[in-house]
Amino acid sequence: MRFPVLPVLVFCFASIATAQSTAHWDYLGKEGPLRWGKLDPAYAACSEGHEQSPIDIRNARLNKALQPIEFHYVTGSVIEENNGHTIVVNVKPGSYIVAEGVRYELIQFHFHHPAEETVKGKYSDMEVHLVHKSADGKLAVVAVRMAEDVAKPNAVLAALWPQIPRAKGDTVKVTDMVNPGGLLPADRGYWTYTGSLTTPPCTEGVRWFVFEEELALSRDQLRTFGTLYRMNARPIQEPHGRKIEANE
Numbered sequence: 049m050r051f052p053v054l055p056v057l058v059f060c061f062a063s064i065a066t067a068q069s070t071a072h073w074d075y076l077g078k079e080g081p082l083r084w085g086k087l088d089p090a091y092a093a094c095s096e097g098h099e100q101s102p103i104d105i106r107n108a109r110l111n112k113a114l115q116p117i118e119f120h121y122v123t124g125s126v127i128e129e130n131n132g133h134t135i136v137v138n139v140k141p142g143s144y145i146v147a148e149g150v151r152y153e154l155i156q157f158h159f160h161h162p163a164e165e166t167v168k169g170k171y172s173d174m175e176v177h178l179v180h181k182s183a184d185g186k187l188a189v190v191a192v193r194m195a196e197d198v199a200k201p202n203a204v205l206a207a208l209w210p211q212i213p214r215a216k217g218d219t220v221k222v223t224d225m226v227n228p229g230g231l232l233p234a235d236r237g238y239w240t241y242t243g244s245l246t247t248p249p250c251t252e253g254v255r256w257f258v259f260e261e262e263l264a265l266s267r268d269q270l271r272t273f274g275t276l277y278r279m280n281a282r283p284i285q286e287p288h289g290r291k292i293e294a295n296e
């Protein structure tokens with residue numbers, strides 16, 4: 049009689065764990081961004097938080113004490129995943145940044161179309177979010193806005209897009225090795241502020257670093273993602289008096 053009991057218990061725990069944070073959400077309609085906070089108690093921060101992302105970058109204050117971000121990205125194999133909201137590229141451990149004296153490991157990067165952060169109200173064509181985590185669980189996102197430039201395909205996207213997983217739930221091990229450093233612009237000047245995840249559960253306490261310079265991608269590369277995800281950008285959130293600082 050013992051054996052049947054254990055699987056039932058395991059099943060119950062699994063059900064509880066998934067029920068807490070998997071209310072379905074979307075970018076449009078009844079499950080769209082204006083209703084995220086109501087879809088699940090775990091998503092309350094989406095509507096009640098006062099440090100939400102993305103925001104419109106304007107009136108940034110120069111802070112010369114801010115150091116450049118140190119990037120220690122390495123080339124490695126990656127797994128592309130279509131999670132139904134974006135394409136997530138999961139990287140192996142080994143790449144990290146040092147920002148404001150804290151080391152954060154790169155976990156994954158993913159894309160938004162159009163960009164989420166605006167600059168003085170202007171939207172870029174796309175944005176990549178490089179998501180990092182420190183040893184004590186703090187999150188730092190490096191956001192790079194991308195702009196179409198017919199003559200300038202991006203080398204990382206050239207490796208990723210031919211194998212882009214088209215159906216929700218699909219994952220693909222990419223044939224080519226990838227260095228996420230290929231997603232960084234030449235000029236490393238940035239704006240920084242404290243915000244949140246831009247998808248449910250909209251968790252706050254996330255350090256944002258938004259590069260001032262845009263990265264080029266080709267028209268075909270933009271179209272490849274835009275065909276798959278026409279609109280996966282959360283609307284701009286209230287700043288609620290937050291400071292935006294620039295390092296140069």
Ligand SMILES: [Zn+2]
Nearest residue numbers: 158160177246
């Ligand atoms: Zn994102």
